Amino acid sequence: MKTFWFKSAKLMILALILLLTLCACGKKEAAQEATDARLTSLSFTAKDIDGSKVSSDSLFSGAKVTMINLWATWCSPCIRELPDLEELYMEYRDRGVEVVGILLDGTSDSAIESAKTLMIKAGITYTVLRPSEEMGDLLNVQYIPATVFVDSRGNLLGNMVVGADLQAYRDNLDQLLGETGG
8 A cells, every 4th residue: 555655646746746857947938928028128227347438229229139148147158158159240240230247246346357358368359248127128027148139229039048048040141130230
């Protein structure tokens, strides 16, 4: 009798783990869709990592497509993908692509200093911004890294990419540049 209950308990635990895993994936997709639905265009002013004021108009207007990557200094996948983002920027900038990072924890001096160290180590040359209230729904992501794409006027293009996925970035950029005549 004890063996039966033990096996039943193991099966119930496995079923619960499977159910929770499936629910978590659904929430991630639902969170992404909800964020995508709120975002239609971006217009903001913010400070870059060095404290200089920057407007979205000045960032976006010179590019066919701007890739905006949301990251934080405490996020391991975000940190690991920094060199890949720089490589992507170098690969696509001559085709009219701008890359912009938004440091979500860039409201504290310690996070900004950590970010500067990480950026130097990764060789980052693209613009990294501190978050501003004007960024609104863009900052309301549940998973990072998260990346969105906008046109030269700040209109959202395609879907948000959640997670560090260099191939998904390339696929999106290739498709978007094809659509924008790049």
